[in-house]
Amino acid sequence: MVKQERAARTRENLIRSAAEVFERDGYAVASLTAISSQAGVSNGALHFHFASKEALAREVEDAAADAVEKMAEGCRGSADTLLQSLVNATCRLLAAVAGDPVVRAGFKLGHDPSRKNAEGGLWRWWCGWVQDLVAQAQEEGELARGISPEDAAAAIVATTAGFEVLSTWDRDWLSRERAGRIWAFLLPLLSGSPDRTPAGPDGEERPAG
Amino acid sequence: MVKQERAARTRENLIRSAAEVFERDGYAVASLTAISSQAGVSNGALHFHFASKEALAREVEDAAADAVEKMAEGCRGSADTLLQSLVNATCRLLAAVAGDPVVRAGFKLGHDPSRKNAEGGLWRWWCGWVQDLVAQAQEEGELARGISPEDAAAAIVATTAGFEVLSTWDRDWLSRERAGRIWAFLLPLLSGSPDRTPAGPDGEERPAG
Numbered sequence: 001m002v003k004q005e006r007a008a009r010t011r012e013n014l015i016r017s018a019a020e021v022f023e024r025d026g027y028a029v030a031s032l033t034a035i036s037s038q039a040g041v042s043n044g045a046l047h048f049h050f051a052s053k054e055a056l057a058r059e060v061e062d063a064a065a066d067a068v069e070k071m072a073e074g075c076r077g078s079a080d081t082l083l084q085s086l087v088n089a090t091c092r093l094l095a096a097v098a099g100d101p102v103v104r105a106g107f108k109l110g111h112d113p114s115r116k117n118a119e120g121g122l123w124r125w126w127c128g129w130v131q132d133l134v135a136q137a138q139e140e141g142e143l144a145r146g147i148s149p150e151d152a153a154a155a156i157v158a159t160t161a162g163f164e165v166l167s168t169w170d171r172d173w174l175s176r177e178r179a180g181r182i183w184a185f186l187l188p189l190l191s192g193s194p195d196r197t198p199a200g201p202d203g204e205e206r207p208a209g
Numbered sequence: 210m211v212k213q214e215r216a217a218r219t220r221e222n223l224i225r226s227a228a229e230v231f232e233r234d235g236y237a238v239a240s241l242t243a244i245s246s247q248a249g250v251s252n253g254a255l256h257f258h259f260a261s262k263e264a265l266a267r268e269v270e271d272a273a274a275d276a277v278e279k280m281a282e283g284c285r286g287s288a289d290t291l292l293q294s295l296v297n298a299t300c301r302l303l304a305a306v307a308g309d310p311v312v313r314a315g316f317k318l319g320h321d322p323s324r325k326n327a328e329g330g331l332w333r334w335w336c337g338w339v340q341d342l343v344a345q346a347q348e349e350g351e352l353a354r355g356i357s358p359e360d361a362a363a364a365i366v367a368t369t370a371g372f373e374v375l376s377t378w379d380r381d382w383l384s385r386e387r388a389g390r391i392w393a394f395l396l397p398l399l400s401g402s403p404d405r406t407p408a409g410p411d412g413e414e415r416p417a418g
Contacts, residue, residue: 026323028237111377114235114323120378127375151390155368158375158382158391159313162367165374168320169329173367181360183369189398 008144011049013039015063019105027057028114057109061121064106068122071096072129082137083191086130090160091179093126097164098174107164127157137190144192152190159186220258222248224272227265228314236266266318273315277331280305281332281338287416291346292400295339300347300368300388302335306373307383316373336366346399353401361399 017039021030032053036046050056075089076082096103110121120127131153138149159182167173226248230239241262245255259265284298285291305312319330329336340362347358368391376382 021323026235026237026321040314044361108322111374112235112323113232113317113321113377114238120375123375124378151393154387154390155394158368158371159364160371161374162369162371165320165370166329166332166367168322170332176271176361181363183362184360185395189394 007049010039010041010045014041014046014049015059016102019064019102022057022060022105022112023108024155026114027053027109027112032056057115060102061106061109064103065101065122065125067100067103067104068093068096069125069129072126076133078080078086081142081191082133082140083142085188086133086137086156087183087187089129089133090156090182091131091176093160094179095176097167098171108194111165123157123161126160127153130156134190143190147190147192152186156186216258219248219250219254223250223255223258223265224268225311228269228273228311231266231269231314231321232310232317235323236262236318236321241265242300266324269311269317270315273309273312274331274334276309276312277302277305277315278334278338281335285342286343290351290400291342292351292396294345295342295365296392296396298338298342299365299391300385302369302371302387303383306362306376307380331372332366335369336362339365343399352399356399356401361395365395 009096014035018035021035021038021104025029025034030053032046032092035056037048048061061160064186071092072089075085075092077085078088097107098104106122109115110119110123131150134143134149134153134156138147142151143152163173163178163182172178223244227244228387230244230247233239234243239262241255242252244265245252248255259268280301281298284294284296284301287297288294291341306316307313315331318324319328319332340359343352343358343362343365346352347356352358352361360417372387381387
């Protein structure tokens with residue numbers, strides 16, 4: 001393996017290990033020694049790539065943001081309607097929080113009380129993305145009459161954040177089934193079609209609740 | 210002031226100070242010295258009342274649970290319908306999270322990643338309470354046809370938890386106006402009365418959204 005490639009792998013390995021340790025111990029308790037040990041590299045190798053714990057936390061957040069933005073943008077045109085694209089994105093977001101330690105830590109670092117620079121991070125981005133898509137859905141005439149796009153976006157963002165935090169002690173909150181259930185509530189209300197059976201991610205039909 | 214009364218006040222003062230320090234620093238970083246200093250008492254006085262930081266955290270959670278349970282039970286019979294009682298309880302819960310540092314810390318300690326014994330605490334209790342009230346509402350015929358009480362309760366609990374965590378960096382999520390907005394969405398859906406203007410806490414009429 002050439003030197004550059006090896007360095008890139010070590011860096012990626014360190015970001016993933018940092019995510020795992022941040023989640024396990026919280027930001028304040030997570031030590032650089034625990035992170036390098038989790039990655040199976042020396043402290044020296046860690047310091048070669050990252051100057052501090054805060055630098056590592058920002059890298060985890062950036063890596064999570066890259067993954068989530070790519071996923072969300074991929075969902076934007078994935079369905080016939082913008083609301084169904086939003087269903088797809090929300091379900092995939094919760095699946096990524098469940099399955100990818102970097103994405104999970106990226107969201108959690110944004111509200112870790114022991115991290116002084118926690119300012120919402122990825123949650124702020126998600127908030128803006130949902131607001132944008134819901135506003136577009138309204139322009140396209142997809143929103144039911146009388147639904148304020150701001151309120152619809154706030155409800156969607158709050159529900160997603162709630163699932164993330166409730167999953168801290170009960171992972172069932174991140175199951176595919178639960179994600180489908182949010183939409184069994186919200187989609188008919190947003191689209192003004194109370195009898196519509198909401199689809200699961202990617203338009204797959206779900207049994208009615 | 211008699212000795213017992215003074216001891217009770219010191220204890221209460223320490224619980225409130227611990228809540229403030231847990232919120233400011235997170236569980237792991239919060240030190241007993243910072244807590245006694247915040248309370249204006251000696252370390253010795255703190256140790257006379259509480260054996261450890263974990264003991265203090267549990268006291269904060271217990272005090273928060275007492276306050277929230279009392280509030281919620283007071284709301285149970287506060288309105289003509291159980292769903293309106295649930296509106297009242299949710300709005301009051303978010304107001305207590307916004308205004309009472311003990312209640313706020315009580316909820317946050319339940320998902321602090323640096324606290325090994327964090328197991329949901331108050332969130333688990335709220336989950337059970339909402340499930341119970343929604344099930345009762347269904348028995349009374351207040352729920353719309355086709356609404357699963359389990360899913361309705363999950364949506365309400367997730368939204369409440371989302372508001373708490375999003376408020377970490379933006380306190381506007383706990384405003385009275387926002388709380389009213391959740392219900393502008395959920396109540397008509399739960400009760401199957403899409404044109405119903407939801408009331409604010411305690412049945413006070415709110416302007417339509």
